[in-house]
Amino acid sequence: MIKIRGLIKRYGEFEALKGIDLDVAPGEFLVVLGPSGAGKSTLLRCINRLAEPTSGDIFIDGQRVAGDSASLRKLRCQVAMIFQHYNVVPRLSVQKNVLTGRLGAMPSLLSWLQVFPCKDIAIARECLRRVELEDKAELRTDTLSGGQKQRVGIARALAQQPKIILADEPVASLDPKTSRTVLSYLKQASRELGITVVCNLHQIDYAREFGERIVGVSAGRVVFEGRPDELSDAALQRIYPGLDEGDARRSSPSAGMAEPALHQFALEEA
Structure with a gap:
């Protein structure tokens, strides 16, 4: 479903992605695991062309992704995005937020007027x-908890009826119980609807629990690719250089921490 070859992204002199090669199968739930600053978000933004690659090729369902307006419109009808910070419109109702996922499939006049069939x-x-x-x-969306707002984000992505969902650290600001709830909804939808999901995470336990396959990214390169049961201590050392056994335990959601950098979860109810 997704084929990436030689993907490079530079910001000035900084090379965020250093020749990424990656294949994602139709209907697969792929976790991209890595620390903050590894290039995970840049990778997703290049896939849906929110960031223009410096070089390399990206193919979606066999078609090379181009940067012209017609190709981008088609791409963004096929590829939905779930963001770390929800990206909901607080004053709109929950239903109206979800309906924004239908705008790309509507005639221009109706979408401008926000008249939904x-x-x-x-x-x-x-x-x-x-x-x-x-x-x-x-209800107005700003009356919901953080976990509920992220579930609205999932519903909005599903309403788009995409072939692919890109989820960029969707549980980074949620507590462990809520995080598992959100990831469970996402994985269930992937299985039942056959949607390919690429989900960025920095929590090792969640990657092992929810990923059908894990790709480890460090300093802009793929340094691990395999099943969750193949994510060994040696592989974790490549993904998180300098991570020792104690750090790995502290990075576990069960320990209440989000990542090796020890960012605290913002505790919110599901």
Whole structure:
């Protein structure tokens, strides 16, 4: 479903991605694991062309991704994004936020007027049902907890009816219980709907628990690729240079920490 060859991204003299080669199968739930600053977010932003690659090729469903406006519109209908900080519109209702995922499939006039056909409203309701928020459809989104806002983000991505979902650190600011809830909804939707998911994480336990395959990224390079049970101590050393056994335990969500840098979770209810 996704094929990447020789992907390089530079910001001035800084090379964020250093020749990434990666294949993602249709319907796969792939976790990209790595520390902050490893290049994970840049990788996702290059896939959906929020960042223009310096060089290299990206293919989606066999088609090379180009940078012209027609190609980008088609790409962004196929590829949905879930962000770390929710990116919901606080004053809109939960349902209206989810319906924004339908804008790319609507005629320009209707999308400008935000007049949604009944079929799109039905799609939004079904997506809210999948994340168990149907009863909150008419509430303003700013009344929800952080975990609920992220579930709105998942529902909005599903409403787009994409082939691919790119999730950029979707649980970085959530507590462990809420994080597992959010990742479970995302993985269930992937399995049931056949959506390919590329999910950036920096939590080792979550990568092992939810990833069907893990790609480890460090300093802009792929340094590990394999099944969760192949994520050995040696592999973790390549992904997190200098990480010792004690650091690995402290990076575990069960220890209440988000990553080896020891960023605290913001505790929020699901």
